[in-house]
Amino acid sequence: MKILANDGIDPIGKALLEQAGFVVDTETVPQEKLAEALKNYDGITVRSATKVRQELIDACPNIKLIGRGGVGMDNIDVEYARSKGVAVVNTPAASSLSVAELVFSHLFTGVRFLQDANRKMPVEGNTKFNDLKKAYAKGTELRGKTIGIIGFGRIGRETATVALGLGMNVLAYDLYPFEGSLTLNFQGGASVAIPVKTVSLDEVIANSDFISLHTPFADKPILGAEEFAKMKKGVGVVNCSRGGTIDEAALIEALDSGKVAFAGLDVFYNEPTPDAAILQHSKISLTPHIGASTNEAQERIGTELATLIIEHFNK
Ligand SMILES: O=C(O)[C@H](O)COP(=O)(O)O
Numbered sequence: 001m002k003i004l005a006n007d008g009i010d011p012i013g014k015a016l017l018e019q020a021g022f023v024v025d026t027e028t029v030p031q032e033k034l035a036e037a038l039k040n041y042d043g044i045t046v047r048s049a050t051k052v053r054q055e056l057i058d059a060c061p062n063i064k065l066i067g068r069g070g071v072g073m074d075n076i077d078v079e080y081a082r083s084k085g086v087a088v089v090n091t092p093a094a095s096s097l098s099v100a101e102l103v104f105s106h107l108f109t110g111v112r113f114l115q116d117a118n119r120k121m122p123v124e125g126n127t128k129f130n131d132l133k134k135a136y137a138k139g140t141e142l143r144g145k146t147i148g149i150i151g152f153g154r155i156g157r158e159t160a161t162v163a164l165g166l167g168m169n170v171l172a173y174d175l176y177p178f179e180g181s182l183t184l185n186f187q188g189g190a191s192v193a194i195p196v197k198t199v200s201l202d203e204v205i206a207n208s209d210f211i212s213l214h215t216p217f218a219d220k221p222i223l224g225a226e227e228f229a230k231m232k233k234g235v236g237v238v239n240c241s242r243g244g245t246i247d248e249a250a251l252i253e254a255l256d257s258g259k260v261a262f263a264g265l266d267v268f269y270n271e272p273t274p275d276a277a278i279l280q281h282s283k284i285s286l287t288p289h290i291g292a293s294t295n296e297a298q299e300r301i302g303t304e305l306a307t308l309i310i311e312h313f314n315k
Helices: 011-019 031-040 054-059 078-083 094-113 115-119 130-133 154-165 201-207 224-232 247-258 296-312
Strands: 001-006 024-025 043-046 065-066 087-090 144-149 171-173 179-185 191-197 208-211 234-239 260-265 283-286
Touching: 001 031, 011 024, 011 234, 011 296, 031 054, 043 296, 054 078, 065 296, 078 087, 087 296, 094 115, 094 208, 094 260, 094 283, 094 296, 115 208, 115 283, 144 154, 144 201, 154 171, 154 179, 171 191, 171 201, 191 260, 201 224, 247 260
Parallel strands: 001 024, 001 043, 043 065, 065 087, 144 171, 144 208, 208 234, 234 260, 260 283
Antiparallel strands: 179 191
């Protein structure tokens, strides 16, 4: 069996597949050459870069499995593949903590102006930063503040758990209400369960000091001008979910008016070429869709994906 890992696969996942007798190629084939190249393979694995659309599936009748190393399957025509008897698998839980930690990277960045300070610190030969120091004199602490989490699935809950560990209050919203507890595990084996209950979207929007999005993209943004207007003045907004869930033009207006103090964005409406107005804004902390890009997450993803592929072909 031959697998093309077109967006790469962690060495541990590759080794597991090879031990099970699979041939694994990890060289990325450009999208336009994929239909030809894939004819020689039994399966393909992707992250979010490679698109596996209907035409590609039709062009490669040998393909029996599409593996998504990650959560979002918006780059794969899943229903169509399944209707043609092609299995589609993903690894929905493996990257939750890495994404949650990136949310806090953006939050800590925003409350202490790192995105701007990193651009403006005096360079060699000019050691004066007193004016800059005055500009950044009033940061904000996270402890005791309220984080609003929109989308309370695996990543939303992991984000809430980290927030509770930092001493923040959590307000969460999900289409499917949740009432239960989240467990914080501490060094030495101690753990504590903290009750959490979802509230309405309006409550989250109106009462949060920071808002983090954790939903897939549906048909329109979840946060637009109307929602920004209802938020607290000085709110910080983070998006490590999917591009399009925030109306970027409305976000820029809200940042410029001071309604939103800062934003942290890992995902963009236009990927991989976000708009210049977003890229150059001094109040936006930017990362290039790297929520799942940690050693630990990729190792878990590679291991899980390899296991799913082996199980599928051994059925
Ligand atoms: O859906 C996901 O798993 C994340 O958006 C990560 O995507 P990536 O694997 O392309 O980094």
